[in-house]
Amino acid sequence: MAARQSAILLIGCPDAKGLVASVSGFLYEHGANILSADEHRDDASERFFMRIEWDLADFELDDAAFRSAFRNRVAERFHMDWRVEYSHKPLRVAVFVSRYLHCLADLLHRHKTGELAADIRLIVSNHEDAQRHAGFYGIPFEYIPLQPDRKAEAESRQLALLAEHGIDLVVLARYMQVLSPEFVARHAGRIINVHHSFLPAFSGAKPYHAAFERGVKLIGATAHYVTEILDDGPIIDQEVIRVSHRDQLEELIEKGRDAERMVLSRAVRWHLQHRVLLCGKKTVIFD
Amino acid sequence: MAARQSAILLIGCPDAKGLVASVSGFLYEHGANILSADEHRDDASERFFMRIEWDLADFELDDAAFRSAFRNRVAERFHMDWRVEYSHKPLRVAVFVSRYLHCLADLLHRHKTGELAADIRLIVSNHEDAQRHAGFYGIPFEYIPLQPDRKAEAESRQLALLAEHGIDLVVLARYMQVLSPEFVARHAGRIINVHHSFLPAFSGAKPYHAAFERGVKLIGATAHYVTEILDDGPIIDQEVIRVSHRDQLEELIEKGRDAERMVLSRAVRWHLQHRVLLCGKKTVIFD
């Protein structure tokens, strides 16, 4: 079953008649057997979103031929934003982490069990704590310390590494540093962060402390794409866990880790499976 | 927005190439603007399921013309089970209830607020308790007592009422009588029951008592289509609620009511919106 190779086409465009017919007609003509398809019309923006996955077994077009033919015959006509991905070409991923290692350990374990179909190329950290985990799972580790007055230098080093490895996705697994606007711009829509609160509540620093002060009865975590504005990017997934008056700050942090792990791993999995589309400041999740 | 009239096409058939292209091509030719579409391939049975909804504004075919053309040009070719529904033709519903009225009260309130787009034609009960609720919400009430030795007679009366009102869906909202195989057969796939446990655990009578005895930490409720075998029909939705050692039987029953209400109202809403397809003993929910 794992041997089946499939292509995934992701489309966003102004709504118009004939979209589904044109796309599915084009695929049919070239021998595609559709495995699944999802469509969504966003009423507010009047845009149409589509994710179609087909078996490559009898498909007649290779990647280059598909891109050329699809662009000319379908995509331009409907003014589509589109991309095609392949199940046998897993994304190349870099995980950034600081000193809290629970999300990293969780991602690496899921990767090992086969839950996360990714090519994790490197782990980057401003601390050395994660090195043993990296070694245990056989992933290259890059220690890039962040001295306050030399952040630009460190970021250059990070960007060089991402370029060198052809990284498709950066996962901030409790990476406690703010990325520069330049960094974000160069990897727009390809950086996923986990914030340890139910956004937009408790954005910024020390959300568990703030939640504890406020006396909330549920604590949360949010996985989102990183944009220039802190904790403001499109939300991919959120999770909450019940707490009570018996839970002190320490227990909030402990319980919160479970929400963080769940939400980040789900968001990363959806991204790796090409199930997430951007719709303005929101996400469409074709799960 | 409420004024938009749409058609919903539901399809199940053996998987084959060209299915999506043929359906969407056919719709496009006749002026359909697709609002949403969902497809699913069931690997075990190799069947394909589709739900497509389109705006009727510019659509050229009326119901009869559509049925004839779609059958001849698409459905027969692919050996489809299919039906078409219309957003402006809400299903005619009968609610059966005994003495526990919480699900009935919930459904009637949701109907009144507009959550459930249905034409609730009648409430049928073997007790008189529900009469006041029926009156309050302006729904005809039929009291059909069930004497143990004259059940067939009562069921005949029920069936006659369903036929007379052209009932599309029977909702068993904590109706504590077992329907005969004949009744079930005549409304196959069109009877939704709520069972007050997390099936298949605690099927049959007194599930809360059994759950209390076993000491479970979550109690559940299940909405399912009724088949000849008790509590065995295709599951539409399930819900659980956390309980603790502090909860005695009475509290289990109380908390369970919330799960029952949630699960039954969701299942009924999905059915009314034509989002549920049968796949053998399972359901496909295009929510």
Place this chain on the structure above:
Amino acid sequence: MAARQSAILLIGCPDAKGLVASVSGFLYEHGANILSADEHRDDASERFFMRIEWDLADFELDDAAFRSAFRNRVAERFHMDWRVEYSHKPLRVAVFVSRYLHCLADLLHRHKTGELAADIRLIVSNHEDAQRHAGFYGIPFEYIPLQPDRKAEAESRQLALLAEHGIDLVVLARYMQVLSPEFVARHAGRIINVHHSFLPAFSGAKPYHAAFERGVKLIGATAHYVTEILDDGPIIDQEVIRVSHRDQLEELIEKGRDAERMVLSRAVRWHLQHRVLLCGKKTVIFD
């Protein structure tokens, strides 16, 4: 079982040795059989909280004797805030509501089934919509319109009604008016509101609109005590419901109603059962 009469003692005081021994010793001396007891020490404030419930069957002290003896022998020594309640003296409740009736209908149904042990004395509204529900459940209805320039007058009328009926608890069941600081002060700790968001996210007006704009993946509701500052009072309970990109504003509002109902009814039940204690800006829930 329902006939068992019990007393509930609620205590908050600076932590000290001998607290539990003194309280339980006092009760034992007078023939109390303890049914349940909960204690909690809040580390931040170093205060101790206790809820003890005992069977009145063999208890030797009537209410007046208990109050006098407990004050003199225990409460003053430990500088306790305390009160005693009785299971056979249900709280007198007034429900305030505007035009959205789902929380009201839910509370009244739960009251009728026996879930909420309360003496619901009156329903107050600035609209006439709720009158039929009040009549159906046999609760007196007071229509007090709120003209913008005569709000003080209307509030005087409300306060007079609360005093007249000896109301112990005011439930704001989607009552869309802000109460004056004077009103709040006169019923401090005895007004429960349901806010239709996961506080502190989306406080203030139109939270569903704001949640829809932000693209959250869970919507929430919060039940809290009302204080002078809007949406800032101690939180009693919170609930969330999963939403997706398919849910438009209308669906958020619909789904949110379920969260509102759940959270408000739980908060009211806990208050009616004397399970909620205030600890600064937070609540201790002895459920």
Place this chain on the structure above:
Amino acid sequence: MAARQSAILLIGCPDAKGLVASVSGFLYEHGANILSADEHRDDASERFFMRIEWDLADFELDDAAFRSAFRNRVAERFHMDWRVEYSHKPLRVAVFVSRYLHCLADLLHRHKTGELAADIRLIVSNHEDAQRHAGFYGIPFEYIPLQPDRKAEAESRQLALLAEHGIDLVVLARYMQVLSPEFVARHAGRIINVHHSFLPAFSGAKPYHAAFERGVKLIGATAHYVTEILDDGPIIDQEVIRVSHRDQLEELIEKGRDAERMVLSRAVRWHLQHRVLLCGKKTVIFD
């Protein structure tokens, strides 16, 4: 804060007047400052359960003196089952595992972060797969293969190891072998298993396959004490995760792993913190 040493007293006995007064009076006399206390009366069995934790800072009795005095002055009078535990004497734990390592990896990571206050003495497995994890976390690993015809021999070796290390708790972290009644009897109430279904649904082998066949909409996991009868012991915790028709067997297994991890780690944590009491076939959880 971590330095605070406390004692935890766990009691189960026939309900009687004066229980709380006697226990708390005894503790007070000897200088105990109570940190938390929970009591529960089980109506069905008329038994009373208590968990009291106190600061040892000013407490006058050492372990031996406490045991002797408490037995003579309180416990015998009320026919108590009781035990005392100490926060600074963490339980000695052995983890049994087969080839699925997700629960093991989760427990070891939580142990390392300090969430699980335990002395994990050894990991026992009938396969060699877990050896690397054991090494990474620095826990001794015992490989005890299980040949079908020599199970008794292997079990003798296991029991000898448990005795040698003075193991207080055996955690079956997806250990796929049935323990003999003798093994269970020797560690009664001290073996926690995770079963990969929502018990009592799908007990026995291959629960995910059965759940997939039945078409459930929630899959679950259950942590329970092991008794002689398979999957029948007292339930400590349960968890469910939503699934849909899109989830094939493989996805059920994947999603189920999250439920297993959550439920097993919570159950183990509660046991390690002495929060679980047995009440016939049920558990009382003082969380």
